[in-house]
Amino acid sequence: MPKERVEFNKKTSLLNDKKIILGVTGSISAVESVRLIHELRRHGAEVFPVITESAKRIIHPYSLEYASGNRVVEELTGAIEHVRLVEDSDLFLIAPSTANTISKISLGIDDSTVTSVFSNALGKIPIVVVPAMHINMYTNPIIRKNIDVLKSFGVIFLDPLIDEEKAKIADYRSITAEVIRALNTQLKGKKIFIIGGSSYENIDDVRVISNNSTGETSIDIATMAYYMGADVDLLLGNVSVEVPPFLDYEKFTNIDSLVSKIDSIKKSDAVIVPAALSDFTTEKIDGKISTEGPFSIKLKPTPKFLKKLREKYKGVLVGFKAEYGVSKDELIERARRRMSEYSLDMVVANDLKDVRVGYTKVIVIRGRKETEIEGDKLEVAGRILKLLA
Structure with missing residues (x-):
């Protein structure tokens, strides 16, 4: 039977x-x-x-x-x-x-x-x-x-x-x-640093400027890196998904707090940055701005973290490029511009319209090679990491 x-x-x-x-x-x-x-x-x-x-x-x-x-x-x-x-x-x-x-x-x-x-x-x-x-x-x-x-x-x-x-x-x-x-020892002995979630810049002591990000991609990559034997450092901004209990992590807030950690980040074999980092900041006002009338804020560009990191870090640096509703050729072109601008070793590009619960589709660009990967998010994270092994 x-x-x-x-x-x-x-x-x-x-x-x-x-x-x-x-x-x-x-x-x-x-x-x-x-x-x-x-x-x-x-x-x-x-x-x-x-x-x-x-x-x-x-x-x-x-x-x-x-x-x-x-x-x-x-x-x-x-x-x-x-x-x-x-x-x-x-x-x-x-x-x-x-x-x-x-x-x-x-x-x-x-x-x-x-x-x-x-x-x-x-x-x-x-x-x-x-x-x-x-x-x-x-x-x-x-x-x-x-x-x-x-x-x-x-x-x-x-x-x-x-x-x-x-x-x-x-x-x-x-x-x-x-x-x-x-x-699973594909990454045994490798030190992988992953930065995810969204940063935020304070307007006052209550309000912030930020980006929408669940942090799921970074946590999936960190999870798979751990499974594959790597020593994982995980640095998270705001996230809305659970971090597995076997992953230790630290928190960051704004771009300046990230920049201050570059000396510790640069000791890694590879740094992977799917984080949604703020493009703008403003002069923080102490206390809470009154809601009894209109007010205006002046935005100024934040330092480009990947550029500052590359100035001090000589290891493998992986960036991400997310777009929405663009053609495949346009997505690749924009990703290659990002790679050139920040001297990245690899860019993971995706169109957010191809992302849904439990599924994603990406194009990994490294050198002249372009690799399309789609499927379960954890499995996709693992295939991205295998390109670093």
Whole structure:
């Protein structure tokens, strides 16, 4: 009888054809396993759960079987599941991992389904461990030493969320991102700086001059850069979309605040700037301008950030050119003018009429080459980044 498949809204194909062993141990955070399995599958992975006896008191194996579509390993038999799984899989993920499991695997103790898989996996496939326990256990110097021992053998640890005196399991999206990152290394060792969202220039202490921008493009590019192994610095102005929990970021306000960061930006291998930056500013008035009568403001051009950045930055610089309702030839011509004006290495050009929810279409211009890319926004972001790899 064929096993039932659960359908998901796919996010990326970065884990297509990848087989992930998920080790579930006896932390209360085991209740998050179903959500984690679903997220891994949304990126294309096939998940094979392995559960300990203590975890079975918290979550039933049937839940994991339904979520993954695969039989759950509850005990080791003559089929040597702990060996076969490692031979056939791409990564071993222990989430959640208790202090007990961490200590045992650091000492080579092999007395459960999960520890047995670990003993076979170490040195053969990547291993990601996600701790979840009381804060006193997580900060115990013996546990910390055991974590350091495992790290010395190349085991990847994802820090827990410290809250309410507990080291809670990391967000399921952060865990999935770490798995993707461990298996996708196209940008490993690259430092990518991304600037997105909209800047704003103050008119008074209440009102601003700004541009419409959701910041979605910059966040998608930062997300895919992280997935692909890059060290990502993300600098955001105003945005209206959620930033994934695995991305750290700083905020900027106006053009002057961006210019002040050039010395830190210029240390990057590549700088990508999809930000909607203000073209005009004005002299700020203290307080709030009265609404009881007309008033006028005098606009003056802002410094051209890309030009100032290029004066000090000699690495790969990527700009964006958005238009609306122009022909393909006109779009390319305007993008090439932007490339020449600011000495850019690459320009990503698009007509905003081709953009809709979940879909975009761009033309990437680099040197004499023009590459048309369309589709899901995350996938398009990934294809843009591959041109930098």
